[in-house]
Amino acid sequence: MMTMKLRKATVASAAALVLALTAAGCGSDGGGSSGASGSASAGGKTITVGIKFDQPGIGLKTPDGKYTGLDVDVATYVAQQLGYAPGDIQWKEAKSADRETLLQRGDVDFIAASYSITPARSEKVDFAGPYLLAHQDVLIRADDNSITTPTDLNSKKLCSVTGSTSAQNVKTKIAPNAQLQEYGGYSECLTGLENKVIDALTTDNTILAGYASQAQFKDKFKLGGFKMSNENYGIGVQKGSELKAKINTALEKMIADGSWAAAVQKNLGPAGYQPDSTPQIGVIVS
CATH class of the missing domain: 3.40.190.10 (Periplasmic binding protein-like II)
Incomplete structure (x- = not known):
């Protein structure tokens, strides 16, 4: 009888140990995970950003797996202001037709993907910016x-x-x-x-x-230098996200310290592109 009791105690102890280790492991994963909307504001170790993968000078994934373009530089700067190093950024492709869905589902924290601010889109998501006026x-x-x-x-x-x-x-x-x-x-x-x-x-x-x-x-x-429309590029975030205000602050700093102008010249300047104005955060040009 004593042997039986010892065996039962040993099994119970082992089961408790396994449960404790499993709980500890789950806690560790939860503290370091990110990629869903809200992880950035919650101080996760990574941040997930949607960009275009197929637009040279704007957002491009190169054959060697690197990411280049104006939107990449803007997003990287913003992420750094939010507390994330470049290596903490997880890039996700944000095709035009998928952008609102990606934000609404929480698949990304924010999107910088030649994303024009429009009334219809603003009903579904919020926008920081604009950070560029295109035509x-x-x-x-x-x-x-x-x-x-x-x-x-x-x-x-x-x-x-x-x-x-x-x-x-x-x-x-x-x-x-x-x-x-x-x-x-x-x-x-x-x-x-x-x-x-x-x-x-x-x-x-x-x-x-x-x-x-x-x-x-x-x-x-x-x-050609024609201005046949005004396209206010903004950074999309989930509706009601606290990231909007934080991203606006980051964009204002990027413009003020010269990083924005340098990024525009680096990515678009070789084709003779010159922005006709410095963007004013929160001001939509109709």
Whole structure:
């Protein structure tokens, strides 16, 4: 009987030890985990940021696994002001159609992905910023002097990506006789532009400058300098998140200390892009 009792005690002790170790392990994982919305404000060890993976000069994941672009630099600066080193950032692809869902589900802490602030989007998420005022523009060949105003796009072959409203906006509002050409991606439009299959490519001037700043396109293209729309780029956060105010403070500091201007010049300057104004945080230009 004594042996039986000892065995039962030993089993019970072992079970208690396993439970204690499991609880300790779970506590350790919970303290260091992040990636969901709220982890940044809760002081997690990592922060998850949504960016574009396919826009040179804006947000690009390179073949060697690095991340480059203006949005990457802005997001890195903001994260550092929130207390996270560059190595603490987990980058997540934020395609245009997925951005609100990523924030609402808590898959990311914030998104910096050429994310224009609009009334419709502001009903679903909150925005810090804006940190950049972009405009719809055109990219043309550097030696093309036939397109000097938006109306010169009449009878020209105008390219944009499938599903984009940029080219349709030009045809509807500015140049009704433009010949629309829809390609699968901006790279295809650039190839067509370089080979004179098309005459102009249209989307945000920042996106155009990012592509044109790539080494293989050096001195081949130029921006038209047209301001066919105002696109206020903001940083998206979950509705009601306390991060909005903190990110605004970080952006104000980035502008004040010169880091913002340096990031713009580094990523978009090679294509001749110059911001027409320094952004005012909290002021939306209509």
